[in-house]
Amino acid sequence: MNPNPSAPVIEVKNLTCGYGETVVLQDVSFVVHPREVLLVIGGSGCGKSTLLRCLIGLLKPFQGDVAHFGRSFTAADATQRREILKTFGVLYQNNALWSSMTLAENVSLPLEEHTSLSRADREEIVTLKLNEVGLSGSEKLYPSELSGGMKKRAALARALALDPEIVFFDEPSEGLDPITSREMDRLILQVRDILGTTMVIVSHQLSSIFRLADRVIMLDPKTKGIIAEGKPKELAANSKDPRVRDFLNQDTDSAKPTSRTPEVATEVHSP
Amino acid sequence: MTAAHPSPAGNAGHNVATAQLATGSSGSDCVVKVGGDWRLSTSVPTWKELFGQHTATDVRVVSDGLGKWDSSLLLFLLHGRAWCVESKHDFVTEALPENLQNLLRKVVESGTPKPKAIPTATGLSERAQTLAMHFSNVTKENISFVGECALGFVSVLKHPRNFRWMDCLVEMQQCWVSSLPIVSLVSFLVGVILAFQAAIQLRPYGAAVFVADLVGLSVVREMGPMMAAVIMAGGIGAAFAAQLGNMKVDEEIDALETLGISTVDFLALPRLLAVTLMMPILALYANVLGILGGMFVSATMLNIPAAAYWVETQNRVGLSDVTSGLIKSVFFGLAIGLAGCLRGMKCKRSAAGVGQATNSAVVTGILLIVIADAVFALIFNVLGI
Numbered sequence: 001m002n003p004n005p006s007a008p009v010i011e012v013k014n015l016t017c018g019y020g021e022t023v024v025l026q027d028v029s030f031v032v033h034p035r036e037v038l039l040v041i042g043g044s045g046c047g048k049s050t051l052l053r054c055l056i057g058l059l060k061p062f063q064g065d066v067a068h069f070g071r072s073f074t075a076a077d078a079t080q081r082r083e084i085l086k087t088f089g090v091l092y093q094n095n096a097l098w099s100s101m102t103l104a105e106n107v108s109l110p111l112e113e114h115t116s117l118s119r120a121d122r123e124e125i126v127t128l129k130l131n132e133v134g135l136s137g138s139e140k141l142y143p144s145e146l147s148g149g150m151k152k153r154a155a156l157a158r159a160l161a162l163d164p165e166i167v168f169f170d171e172p173s174e175g176l177d178p179i180t181s182r183e184m185d186r187l188i189l190q191v192r193d194i195l196g197t198t199m200v201i202v203s204h205q206l207s208s209i210f211r212l213a214d215r216v217i218m219l220d221p222k223t224k225g226i227i228a229e230g231k232p233k234e235l236a237a238n239s240k241d242p243r244v245r246d247f248l249n250q251d252t253d254s255a256k257p258t259s260r261t262p263e264v265a266t267e268v269h270s271p
Numbered sequence: 272m273t274a275a276h277p278s279p280a281g282n283a284g285h286n287v288a289t290a291q292l293a294t295g296s297s298g299s300d301c302v303v304k305v306g307g308d309w310r311l312s313t314s315v316p317t318w319k320e321l322f323g324q325h326t327a328t329d330v331r332v333v334s335d336g337l338g339k340w341d342s343s344l345l346l347f348l349l350h351g352r353a354w355c356v357e358s359k360h361d362f363v364t365e366a367l368p369e370n371l372q373n374l375l376r377k378v379v380e381s382g383t384p385k386p387k388a389i390p391t392a393t394g395l396s397e398r399a400q401t402l403a404m405h406f407s408n409v410t411k412e413n414i415s416f417v418g419e420c421a422l423g424f425v426s427v428l429k430h431p432r433n434f435r436w437m438d439c440l441v442e443m444q445q446c447w448v449s450s451l452p453i454v455s456l457v458s459f460l461v462g463v464i465l466a467f468q469a470a471i472q473l474r475p476y477g478a479a480v481f482v483a484d485l486v487g488l489s490v491v492r493e494m495g496p497m498m499a500a501v502i503m504a505g506g507i508g509a510a511f512a513a514q515l516g517n518m519k520v521d522e523e524i525d526a527l528e529t530l531g532i533s534t535v536d537f538l539a540l541p542r543l544l545a546v547t548l549m550m551p552i553l554a555l556y557a558n559v560l561g562i563l564g565g566m567f568v569s570a571t572m573l574n575i576p577a578a579a580y581w582v583e584t585q586n587r588v589g590l591s592d593v594t595s596g597l598i599k600s601v602f603f604g605l606a607i608g609l610a611g612c613l614r615g616m617k618c619k620r621s622a623a624g625v626g627q628a629t630n631s632a633v634v635t636g637i638l639l640i641v642i643a644d645a646v647f648a649l650i651f652n653v654l655g656i
Contacts (some may be wrong), residue, residue: 056529085531096522110530160524 009198015064024050026224037199042219048202088166089159095151097143104139110161129157151179169201186210291318293637304335308342320348327358333366420534442545445558460556462564479573486565496596497556500603504636508611512632515615515626550604551597606639
């Protein structure tokens with residue numbers, strides 16, 4: 001971790017959240033530094049997506065606070081909330097492009113809602129953004145006419161429409177082939193380098209973790225919180241926690257049958 | 272591992288699975304010889320059949336021309352093992368193929384996992400409590416949604432330029448296009464049916480011409496707006512719920528929310544306004560078709576000329592009758608729109624959730640229509656309209 005002189009972009013303090021009566025994360029605290037690529041990692045069901053939903057304000061935490069640039073998101077009223085919402089973009093797992101609108105309209109809607117730009121200016125920015133993600137000329141296409149990789153890039157263009165300070169990603173390489181996934185990762189880094197955007201990424205893809213992360217935080221379903229924090233390579237090599245080493249060294253793990261239930265057994269008993 | 276394993280002996284072809292019981296060499300134990308192809312899809316011997324009332328002994332299982340095998344054999348051996356363990360006897364499988372033994376050992380080591388019990392409310396009071404909680408939550412959600420819509424309408428009146436008129440027009444077009452043919456057919460038939468029924472009752476008294484009064488009044492005051500509304504609830508209400516539900520599943524609604532866009536203003540209001548505006552127009556159309564249906568029956572069956580029928584209708588059906596029907600239909604439209612949008616936006620994040628939302632939108636819509644109709648019947652009665 002490199003100490004950063006400037007104030008943290010996001011500060012999470014003693015966050016406890018979940019759904020209904022189920023607590024998914026308990027007493028989680030961490031910060032996100034400016035311009036860094038932070039990956040939230042962990043196995044399925046460890047609360048990565050829940051944490052993300054808290055960070056972007058879709059889920060109200062039971063306790064604790066999420067602050068963007070020193071402004072509390074949890075305690076914000078409607079106007080403050082709108083101000084904070086303007087400062088970040090989100091790329092959803094299913095892309096969440098509005099299917100009834102063309103790509104241009106998808107990218108243009110945030111501009112329409114949050115700026116007073118003229119129609120012509122908006123159109124120009126849309127072209128610019130689509131160009132940035134390598135989709136120039138696809139303005140008139142509908143999301144259903146795009147391939148998986150193109151949809152991801154279109155969603156990124158939409159997330160970048162307002163030139164946000166932070167972009168959140170939910171599984172950016174989910175459902176992509178290795179090459180497209182690598183391109184997506186390259187695109188993310190390129191955007192960070194050019195625009196200086198802070199990136200918070202939820203992922204469980206090993207290759208992406210090592211390619212992208214400046215820093216990772218790892219969540220665990222049993223402890224309901226963070227079990228490791230640091231640079232992925234250092235964690236993979238030096239972590240004292242076997243769960244962390246196991247996760248980050250998946251290709252070298254093979255001689256540990258005890259850590260998993262034998263697949264055969266479950267299969268036999270399932271009917 | 273449950274797939275077929277090639278037998279070491281290379282015993283190809285389809286042999287019937289066999290299990291034979293024999294007394295062992297020492298006399299105190301049994302030997303079970305398993306052979307043939309053991310397939311889940313075919314009938315295989317069971318341990319119960321084989322041993323029946325046999326007294327418990329040590330058991331040794333050996334292979335006797337064992338062909339391909341799958342989980343059926345594993346199950347057979349597990350039953351055997353359980354049988355032996357229960358009576359504290361040995362169950363020896365050393366003579367079986369290596370991979371089968373490994374598999375068996377793994378299953379035995381991991382134990383028989385029982386499905387975890389999901390804590391559910393058991394007592395009557397507990398269940399009632401959960402139900403009441405659920406009901407109060409849902410009511411709260413519904414009321415707050417209606418409130419948000421009302422606030423949205425107010426802000427549309429204040430700043431009409433911010434409203435998404437294009438979306439509203441598209442939805443209006445959808446209402447019109449998708450329900451016009453079916454509304455035409457149903458309304459016409461309703462007119463025909465009413466005329467038939469009235470004719471049967473009125474003809475013996477020589478009062479056949481009053482068919483026009485009866486059809487005219489019941490269509491204009493009740494059946495026209497009602498039938499149009501029910502059809503719209505089934506068509507447009509369901510479509511709203513399905514569209515919005517699908518948007519919810521695909522996180523499109525989340526994407527709007529994280530942009531700070533009010534989903535009620537953006538998605539619900541245009542649809543709500545569209546169906547509320549279109550409903551009276553469709554009801555009027557249904558009225559016309561219903562009266563035409565009655566006219567058709569009168570002209571063909573009762574020998575009342577269309578002109579006479581029209582004059583009779585005009586004499587009896589006043590503007591207040593038509594307006595009362597149209598006023599009702601405005602509220603029917605509102606009910607359909609609210610039910611559809613609410614169910615869609617509160618949809619669960621799954622394919623089954625979309626189905627439930629659609630179903631519930633139609634049911635709620637029709638229920639609200641009938642309730643509204645009853646309330647209006649009461650109000651009009653009091654006002655003497």
